[in-house]
Amino acid sequence: MYALIRKKRDGGELSGEEIRQFIGDYVAGQIPDYQMAALLMAIYFRGLNPRETSDLTLAMVASGDTVDLTALPGVTVDKHSTGGVGDKTTLVLGPLVAAAGLTVAKMSGRGLGHTGGTLDKLEAIPGFRTDLSPDEMVRQVQRTGLAVVAQTGKLVPADGLLYALRDVTATVDSLPLIASSIMSKKLAAGAKAIVLDVKTGSGAFMSAPDDAFALARAMVEIGAAAGRAVEAVVTSMDQPLGLTVGNALEVEEAVETLRGEGPADLRELCLVIGSRLLLLARNSSDMYGARDDLVGLLDSGAALEKFRQFVVAQGGDGRVADSPRSVLPQSSLSCDVTVPTSGYIESIDALMVGEAARSLGAGRQRKGDPIDAAAGIRLLHKVGAQVTAGMPWATIYANDQEKLAAGRLLMQSALVTSTVEPKSIPLIYGAVDRLGIEVRLAGKM
Secondary structure, eight states: OOHHHHHHEEEEEEHHHHHHHHHHHHHOOOOOOOHHHHHHHHHHHOOOOHHHHHHHHHHHHHHHHTOOOSSSSSEEEEEEEEEEESHHHHHHHHHHHHHOOOEEEEEEEEOOOOOOHHHHTTTTSTOOOOOOOHHHHHHHHHHHHOOOOOOOOOOOOHHHHHHHHHHHHHHHHHHHHHHHHHHHHHHHOOSSSEEEEEETTTTTTTTEEEEEEHHHHHHHHHHTTTTTTEEEEEOOOHHHSSEEEEEEEEHHHHHHHHHHHHHHHHHOOOHHHHHHHHHHSSSSSSHHHHHHHHHHHHHTTTHHHHHHHHHHHTOOOOGGGTOHHSSOOSSSEEEEEEEEESSEEEEOEEEEEEEEHHHHHHOOTTTTOOOOOOOOEEESTTTTOOETTTTTEEEEESSHHHHHEEEEHHHHHEEEEEEOOOOOSEEEEEETTTTOOEEEEESSS
C-alpha cells in the first residue's frame, strides 16, 4: 500500500490489478484508514484516467453482491439523479416508462442534507414498503413492470466504506471518485440501460455546468466500458424542480403530473429522460415518436394507473392515486412567506430552499435521523414571475412552531427580486449520448 500511495502521489498510473488489490484488502479490513485516506488524497490531487476510473468502479462492484435481473423480460432500465431539491422525477418517470412497456427495477436512496430521497417520499404513502429483497423485487417487476426498493447493505460495500472516509478527509469532490461511487451502485443493481440526470446549479453537487458535463462524460465512459447503454442529461438545479419540496407534498405533485397536469418543468424533464430510456431500450425508433407515446400515456391515465398498481404491489394505499391529500400525512402548522419588494423574482436559491425544508423537518442532518413526511414547502411563484411587496410567494408546512419559524427565516433568504425582468433559466443544458458525444443546449431537448 505504501508503494501505491507513493506511485499515485507522484503522478503514476495504477494498474487494474493494483486497484482490485487495494479495494479487496480495504474491504477485508487489511488496510488501515490512514493509508486509504492518504491514497484518496493522492487521487484527489493527481486524478485517475478513464481506464483507472473504470477499473476502480468495477472493483467496487465486485466487492459485494450484484442483482441478477436476467429473469426479467426485455431490456431492464434505470434512471439516476445526482441529487437536487424538489426532484420527484422517479415517482413520475418510473410508472410512465413502465406503462410504455419498459422493465424498471430500481434501487434508490434516502435524503441527506439539503437533497431529498426517493425512498422517503414513497414511504410518505401509508403502508408503502421499500425493504424488498432482490428476489421480491424481481417477482414484483415480473407482475407490474416496476419496483423501487432500498439498496441492500451487501451491494458495493466498498463504496460505503470509501464514502465515509472521503466525507471526513475533504476528498468528496473528486470527479473520478464521484463517478465511480455513483456508477458502481448503478452497475451492481443490474439494469442494462441507464439515463443519468446530472444536476448543475446552486442546489446541485456540481454548481458549474462544465463540471457537470465532465462528470456526465466520465460516467458514460464507465458504462460503456462495462457493456451498459448509458446516457446522461445535464439539467438545471438553480431553483427547485416543480413547485413542492417535502415528502408528502412531492408525492401529491407527482400524482398531479401523472394525471397530465403538474408543473411544466417536471413534466418536461420526465418526458426528456423517458424518451431517452425508450430509445436505449429500443422500444422506440426516434425521439419525437417516443415523446408522443409518453404524452399519450399521461393524457390517457395509463401512467397514473401504473402508479396505482406499483403502490399497491409494495403495500401502499392505492387511494393516493385518486385523492392524495386524504391519504398522505398533513401538517398541523403552516404560514406564508411574502415578497419583500415589488418587481420580478430574479432567483430562488435551491440550496437555501433545501436547507429550509430540512429545518422544517422534511430532511435529515445525519443518516438515520427521523423525518416529518408532512413538512415541506409549496412555491407559489418561480423565477421570472412579476410580484408585488407583501404578496405570498411560498407556503411552508411543519408540525413544530420553532421549526416553522426557522424554516421561514431561511426561506426569506432564498428569494432575490429585481426591477428588471430576468432571463429564463434553462431546464436542460445538454446531454452526453452512449457514444460519448456531447451536445450542449440552453433549453428543451
